[in-house]
Amino acid sequence: MVNQTFDAIVVGAGPSGNAAAYTMAKNGLNVLQIERGEYAGSKNVQGAILYADALEKIIPDFREDAPLERHVIEQRMWTMDDRSHTGMHYRSEDFNEEKPNRYTILRAQFDKWFSSKVKEAGATVLCETTVTELVKDLEDKVIGVRTDRGGAPIMANVVILAEGVNGLVGERSGLRPVVSADSVALAVKEMHFLSRETIEARFNLSGNEGVVIEAMGTITKGMTGTGFLYTNEESISVGIGCIVSDFAQSDVTPYALLEAFKNHPSIKPLLAGSECKEYAAHLIPEGGYKAIPQLVGDGWIVVGDAGQFVNAVHREGSNLAMTTGRIAGETVTWLHRLREEASKANLAEYEKRLATTFVIKDLKKYRGIPALLHNNKQNFFGLYPRLISQAMQTWFRVDGIDKVSKEKEIFRSFRSTRTLFGMIGDAFRLVRAWR
Amino acid sequence: MSESAKPAPPAASGRASTKKELPEHFKAYKHVWVAVEIEHGHAHSVSFELLGEGRKLADRRGVELGAVVMGDDRSSLDAAAAQAFEYGADVVYLVCHPTLAHYRNEVATRVMTDLVNTYQPEILLLGATNLGRDLAGSVATTLLTGLTADCTELEIDEEGSLAATRPTFGGSLLCTIFTLNFRPQMATVRPRVLAMPEPIAARTGRIVEHAVNLDENDIVTKVLQFIADRDSDKAQLPYADIVVAGGLGLRSAENFSLVRELADVLGGEYGGSRPLVQKGWITADRQIGQTGKTIRPRLYIAAGISGAIQHRVGVEGADMIVAINSDPNAPIFEFAHLGIVADAITLLPALTEAFSKRLRVNRLAS
Amino acid sequence: MHIVVCIKQVPDSAQIRVHPVHNTIMRQGVPTIINPYDLFALEEALRLRDRLGGEVTVLTMGPPTASESLRKALTFGADRAVLLTDRYFAGSDTLATSYALATALEKIAAEFGAPDIVFTGKQTIDGDTAQVGPGIAKRLNYNQLTYVARIAETDLAAGTITVERRAEGGTQVLLSRLPALITMLEATNEMRRGSIENALAAASAKVITWNATDIGVTDLTKCGLRGSPTIVKKVFAPGARSEKASFIEAEGGSDLLADAVISAIFARAPAVEADLLEFAATQY
Numbered sequence A: 001m002v003n004q005t006f007d008a009i010v011v012g013a014g015p016s017g018n019a020a021a022y023t024m025a026k027n028g029l030n031v032l033q034i035e036r037g038e039y040a041g042s043k044n045v046q047g048a049i050l051y052a053d054a055l056e057k058i059i060p061d062f063r064e065d066a067p068l069e070r071h072v073i074e075q076r077m078w079t080m081d082d083r084s085h086t087g088m089h090y091r092s093e094d095f096n097e098e099k100p101n102r103y104t105i106l107r108a109q110f111d112k113w114f115s116s117k118v119k120e121a122g123a124t125v126l127c128e129t130t131v132t133e134l135v136k137d138l139e140d141k142v143i144g145v146r147t148d149r150g151g152a153p154i155m156a157n158v159v160i161l162a163e164g165v166n167g168l169v170g171e172r173s174g175l176r177p178v179v180s181a182d183s184v185a186l187a188v189k190e191m192h193f194l195s196r197e198t199i200e201a202r203f204n205l206s207g208n209e210g211v212v213i214e215a216m217g218t219i220t221k222g223m224t225g226t227g228f229l230y231t232n233e234e235s236i237s238v239g240i241g242c243i244v245s246d247f248a249q250s251d252v253t254p255y256a257l258l259e260a261f262k263n264h265p266s267i268k269p270l271l272a273g274s275e276c277k278e279y280a281a282h283l284i285p286e287g288g289y290k291a292i293p294q295l296v297g298d299g300w301i302v303v304g305d306a307g308q309f310v311n312a313v314h315r316e317g318s319n320l321a322m323t324t325g326r327i328a329g330e331t332v333t334w335l336h337r338l339r340e341e342a343s344k345a346n347l348a349e350y351e352k353r354l355a356t357t358f359v360i361k362d363l364k365k366y367r368g369i370p371a372l373l374h375n376n377k378q379n380f381f382g383l384y385p386r387l388i389s390q391a392m393q394t395w396f397r398v399d400g401i402d403k404v405s406k407e408k409e410i411f412r413s414f415r416s417t418r419t420l421f422g423m424i425g426d427a428f429r430l431v432r433a434w435r
Numbered sequence B: 001m002s003e004s005a006k007p008a009p010p011a012a013s014g015r016a017s018t019k020k021e022l023p024e025h026f027k028a029y030k031h032v033w034v035a036v037e038i039e040h041g042h043a044h045s046v047s048f049e050l051l052g053e054g055r056k057l058a059d060r061r062g063v064e065l066g067a068v069v070m071g072d073d074r075s076s077l078d079a080a081a082a083q084a085f086e087y088g089a090d091v092v093y094l095v096c097h098p099t100l101a102h103y104r105n106e107v108a109t110r111v112m113t114d115l116v117n118t119y120q121p122e123i124l125l126l127g128a129t130n131l132g133r134d135l136a137g138s139v140a141t142t143l144l145t146g147l148t149a150d151c152t153e154l155e156i157d158e159e160g161s162l163a164a165t166r167p168t169f170g171g172s173l174l175c176t177i178f179t180l181n182f183r184p185q186m187a188t189v190r191p192r193v194l195a196m197p198e199p200i201a202a203r204t205g206r207i208v209e210h211a212v213n214l215d216e217n218d219i220v221t222k223v224l225q226f227i228a229d230r231d232s233d234k235a236q237l238p239y240a241d242i243v244v245a246g247g248l249g250l251r252s253a254e255n256f257s258l259v260r261e262l263a264d265v266l267g268g269e270y271g272g273s274r275p276l277v278q279k280g281w282i283t284a285d286r287q288i289g290q291t292g293k294t295i296r297p298r299l300y301i302a303a304g305i306s307g308a309i310q311h312r313v314g315v316e317g318a319d320m321i322v323a324i325n326s327d328p329n330a331p332i333f334e335f336a337h338l339g340i341v342a343d344a345i346t347l348l349p350a351l352t353e354a355f356s357k358r359l360r361v362n363r364l365a366s
Numbered sequence C: 001m002h003i004v005v006c007i008k009q010v011p012d013s014a015q016i017r018v019h020p021v022h023n024t025i026m027r028q029g030v031p032t033i034i035n036p037y038d039l040f041a042l043e044e045a046l047r048l049r050d051r052l053g054g055e056v057t058v059l060t061m062g063p064p065t066a067s068e069s070l071r072k073a074l075t076f077g078a079d080r081a082v083l084l085t086d087r088y089f090a091g092s093d094t095l096a097t098s099y100a101l102a103t104a105l106e107k108i109a110a111e112f113g114a115p116d117i118v119f120t121g122k123q124t125i126d127g128d129t130a131q132v133g134p135g136i137a138k139r140l141n142y143n144q145l146t147y148v149a150r151i152a153e154t155d156l157a158a159g160t161i162t163v164e165r166r167a168e169g170g171t172q173v174l175l176s177r178l179p180a181l182i183t184m185l186e187a188t189n190e191m192r193r194g195s196i197e198n199a200l201a202a203a204s205a206k207v208i209t210w211n212a213t214d215i216g217v218t219d220l221t222k223c224g225l226r227g228s229p230t231i232v233k234k235v236f237a238p239g240a241r242s243e244k245a246s247f248i249e250a251e252g253g254s255d256l257l258a259d260a261v262i263s264a265i266f267a268r269a270p271a272v273e274a275d276l277l278e279f280a281a282t283q284y
């Protein structure tokens, strides 16, 4: 029985692996998916934003039974210093549409649901099994995998590596370089339980409406990173993440950072009275376009976080993961139908198809940002948020000083702490990176 | 049987009948009984705890408190009966037979069901020990009656029914369970959950000697051997007056010795939370909590234990709970009497030192 | 030999939450696991089979999703999995559960051969009663061996079994006859990993699914809520103690703090102080 050859083996059952396995199984391929966790999602950090579009292209009617928490109708972007936040909020009734565009989800449940769809589509899903190495033939073509359960290798025409950011299989087999510490962020997050009613009253929501807060500033203590808070149905996900190499140079632990974030005067009241039940840490690839490794080879394809497909600026990841997974699945299906082998040259079709999607286009657009933010972290995550906060305070405090003087004071404070030249330079670089 | 012949399934929530409609033939069932657990000649103290509680239930019902003692050695049965009276029994049902030399499910079930059918108690309480749990399940199934296992509280409601409260869902919740329409109403209670009553010296009662018709040749299961726990290191946690325990906050197996040292100075027992057992820092018999031992010491010192509900249910009976935890929001401070927000790894040795100093000084003074 | 292991799928109670307002269990998203105590029974059964030959059938009563637990048992190497599921079984207490399981065991005996041993775990972590095993034994009239720490000997020809049973204050060595019902003590063995062959086979294996009619239940009043003499009238969260801990603080280091702690203990519990002095008298 183990001697059978699968059309494809998918390593990992996160969004990217599920998208790939589902797409292939649905098209009649004989698919084996291997996940090291107890079940799909069991190893995944909970609480996230789901971007509907990417999933709709895979399972059009997913809204019927997917475990969705709240659809997002309001986005708050905050820059914070130690005592204040300055916010830009966007809320629109348009987001209360029939098919909402973004949802908050709990990954553990969502992944489990997605996995059940993969099984329904006909794939064989093997959990609690870790792929330990790729099996190659004499010509260095990947022909199967070995697992920690020992026994004979399991063979397949193609192996899709959907093992996430710190997946070791690709690295160990020399397909991908080891992810460098300055292109990956460590995020820690907690789930805080609160009653539905409290969440709705506190965030001005009704029904299944939800809010997302994204924050940057002194909360990361000068490190490159952001904090976030999402409303779920009866819980709040709150977390913060910074580039790993920054953590390494600082004496702040991720846990302490999260504690401080939670105790920030702007965040604390939002969590008051809640009960924290989960703490988790996870890596996020943030190297962007420049960090994308080789994506295909003889008998293998890389998808999702394993391919560094995350748009750190917009906090998008799972949609890129699902899209790359789907396209990889479609490519393999296409080759299967043509009875073509999964050679590197043939699989290059995957890269070609990807290049026409938002995945590559967006990552290209933002390719300069990760380095820019990282190289100017003292300014972006310390100085500017403080200056903005000071300016706001000067502006809003009514104290008998005329407005013209206030404007001058604000301008002075900006100039005295950071040279005008430096600031213009940063703005210029930011715009260029963004473009 | 066809699908259509089935009665409609009951509503999804709530039991089928939550109203008391006691069938006629059960109305004669009266009195509260406690099965006295005797192994190797000695009555288990949980039986006395149950007699204390049974006394209250019997008084509320205005009925007698009965104790069942069974075994093969008349003198130890008489001794157990005398103790049962002192702890509150009005009547002792005594069964003495050679087949009852060691506890065996087969025989004990037969004797107990025979007694129940003959004398018809309305409530039957057993200890939730290995013996009690082994016997209770068989008896309840034989009699087809309800059994509430591992109760933490027993009560009589306004209608005169036994309201048995027990933890459920891993201790996160409590539930109150009734057996309204069957008799006897059975419940088991773990050792040390109920307070030990004060015995009344020389209190006596009636002995009803019940003859049974048993033949060793009919009994399938044989006891080949009994290997007593001579291992003197076996923890006596449930009965210790002072218990010092540690949790994951101690961070390493080496640091756990700080707990043992303090326990030593106080002449107490030491124990720990479940993760320590899983990590192999302590043996399973030293685990305190829902799936470990229930303790009722006069003084309980918990160091580096968060106070999860499963731990809490095992220690709440302590007269005084002192918690050392570095996190001021640790749940243990919700139920501890004295709280110290401190690093246990530095405070424990300081406590050991301070205690031994004080005890020594006082000793010299006196 | 034919061994049946009763396993139960339970919510991982480490992850259960009580609704802060309604005091109800929030099941949503709580992962389920095989009752940890049942794994000791299953591993013991697999070892017996590996040693003496034969088959291991796993049996569970639960919702359709309980088949996940059965599949996992197949991954470990069980030969056959039976799921007993029917809305008529919903709300069963231990008496009704043992009725359903015993009836299913009769059907298993008829279809796949009479079991020599039926195993259950010591107890479940959700029901936590340790009564279902004894209930099954009584109903099937199997010899009941609870809290078994070790199976010393199994003589299939003679139909005998010798076990070490954990009793109060010691270990009983019992000689009994097959068929027997054994509830296995925890920490008596360690569950195997399951080979890749088993894992792959399990992933696509068929779970035999029976409802009340299939196992030949003729009297539905013995099942589920109706068949349960116990009635859960009230479910509530443990009350918080009225006063929280009084905190002890002291300036100037652990020694002073330790002293303050001891004073506080003695002030509140003079009896403890008296006891300690008495103890000290025997020590120093």
Ligand SMILES: Cc1cc2nc3c(=O)[nH]c(=O)nc-3n(C[C@H](O)[C@H](O)[C@H](O)COP(=O)(O)OP(=O)(O)OC[C@H]3O[C@@H](n4cnc5c(N)ncnc54)[C@H](O)[C@@H]3O)c2cc1C
Pocket: A011, A012, A013, A014, A015, A016, A017, A018, A034, A035, A036, A037, A040, A041, A043, A044, A045, A047, A048, A049, A050, A051, A129, A130, A131, A132, A162, A163, A164, A165, A167, A168, A169, A187, A188, A189, A239, A282, A283, A284, A303, A304, A305, A306, A309, A310, A315, A316, A317, A318, A319, A320, A321
């Ligand atoms: C705190 C945090 C918040 C985030 N928020 C968002 C958000 O709001 N919206 C969004 O779109 N994205 C978000 N992301 C990013 C998103 O989670 C990832 O981009 C996405 O999960 C990537 O999917 P994946 O399938 O590539 O990898 P993963 O989800 O990491 O899945 C990989 C799977 O492979 C398994 N695996 C690994 N190695 C092996 C092996 N050797 N054998 C078998 N199995 C193996 C793992 O167990 C895992 O299940 C967030 C990430 C983090 C950390």
Ligand SMILES: Cc1cc2nc3c(=O)[nH]c(=O)nc-3n(C[C@H](O)[C@H](O)[C@H](O)COP(=O)(O)OP(=O)(O)OC[C@H]3O[C@@H](n4cnc5c(N)ncnc54)[C@H](O)[C@@H]3O)c2cc1C
Pocket: B170, B246, B247, B248, B249, B250, B272, B273, B274, B275, B276, B287, B288, B289, B290, B291, B292, B293, B303, B304, B305, B306, B307, B308, B309, B310, B311, B314, B324, B325, B326, B327, B330, B342, B343, B344, B345, C012, C013, C014, C015, C125
């Ligand atoms: C079915 C089931 C049954 C269970 N049964 C039991 C049971 O019988 N008994 C049991 O104990 N648990 C049981 N548990 C486990 C229980 O849920 C908890 O996980 C466990 O009690 C936690 O142990 P802990 O307090 O040692 O560890 P943690 O919860 O990790 O707590 C450690 C604590 O130490 C504190 N700390 C850290 N460093 C220091 C320091 N230097 N000084 C002082 N404090 C410090 C921390 O603030 C924290 O509060 C059970 C769980 C389940 C699911």
Ligand SMILES: Nc1ncnc2c1ncn2[C@@H]1O[C@H](COP(=O)(O)O)[C@@H](O)[C@H]1O
Pocket: C006, C007, C008, C035, C037, C038, C059, C060, C061, C062, C094, C097, C101, C119, C120, C121, C122, C123, C124, C125, C127, C128, C129, C130, C131, C132, C133
């Ligand atoms: N629904 C069930 N299905 C199969 N086995 C069960 C079920 N409920 C209980 N058991 C078995 O009976 C044992 C004791 O359960 P309990 O009486 O609930 O503590 C468990 O360890 C299981 O082996």
